[in-house]
Amino acid sequence: MIAIELARVYGFCPGVRRAVEMVEEHLRERGPLATLGAIVHNARVVDRLASCGAQGVRALDEVNAPAVAITAHGAGLEVVEEIRRRGLGLVDTTCPIVKRAQEAAHRLSEAGFTVLIYGEAAHPEVQGLLAWTGGKGHATLVPTDAPLPKGGCLAVVSQTTKERDAFWEFVQAVVGQGQGVLRELQVVDTTCPETGRRYRAAQELARRVEAIFVVGSRNSANTRRLAEVVRATGVRTHFIESEDEIVPDWLAEMSRVGVTAGASTPDEAVQAVIRRLRELGGDR
Template sequence: VDTTCPIVTRSQRWAKKMAAAGFTVVVFGDPKHREVRGVLAWAGGNALALGDGDGIPDDLPTRLAVISQTTQSPERFALFVSELMQKRVGEISELRVINTLCDATSSQQTAARHLAQEVDVTLVVGGRSSANTRHLLEVCREEGTPAYQVESAEELRAEWLQDCQRVGVTAGASTPESAVEAVVRRVQEIAQELAGTASAN
């Protein structure tokens, strides 16, 4: 049984197709992430991965096909493509940019961004190894609001909620609903504890 996400499968097929057509496939994403490594393998060695902060190599071939790790943000992907074009202007004979971003992930990141704008602190629930969860955390922090990642309710710290009126909670795509509910319950408990301490003073 193949349990690969259909969007990831689509990325793999594009990588194979573009490599077969003579393009060097550039994958924007975390080179260590298993999805990216899989896409590179489908390109048959005619590919490389570049992540945030990686410089654009000077020796890239002239025919490039650019795809993205499915969980990257549309803004970061667009910025990467723009930087690639600026750095290699006049040296690229053909450039294909294929949108392999996950729409659900993009929508979730947009919602997290809006949430972070409306609250005093954002809690992102999800596993430390989840790229999706890490990107949500980054998106929330980009809004200038404190944001923390927790895998479980037990990791919550009362000081994160001190002097907060509004707490936002979001979660990675694979986070169980029960984990999110436990975090919300713990936030409510901490809020009551903080209110009790404040009234005692």
């Protein structure tokens, strides 16, 4: 028998779970809607929602439904206004933690700060945060790219899914560069604790098992990063999208294996992997 152990924290974060539930409720009670971008980076969930009437679109011009859902990553205020201007219903699933980051970016830019976002400029959440700065924001992961307005005020916030320690290292570097240049520097830690909780739980699990199955879509940045964190512990790591990818030989001579999943992976995908592991001799 091979023992199967689940990470202490894994899978859907509260923000993604809430977004999916809001869309499901709308589909059930009010009918079809369009989602502006993928509601979650997981094909299983997107396909299920599509079969119930959720149309994924990249731009408002593509919408062919009476309502539009904004994803947990949020969007700029101008997107919300445009949805209303077009007479469409709005299902705003922006995660409350992302909303707090948007409010910070907006308040600081209104107060005259140049807003620096520690994050990936092309990521939808960062695009939304930039929009909330009213064009006065800048996003980067490289401290030397930070704008340093001479005698001016700089505020630093973070893309919510970035690791807290990495954010503060970035801040330290910017503080060093800004000495004697900036008049004022404000920092608002807008990182989300959920990401770090999944990493730490996976690292703890790695100490107790011989191999870990990381379940999630390859197009999910947070699951890819989770797999990197697991791999860095030295434990044998299998990054799989579904139970069909499990090779029975992977379990040869194993006595204890672990399972974890990214913040965009639904419970049903994790349960399907556990069922398959049981079929192959696992015990849980």
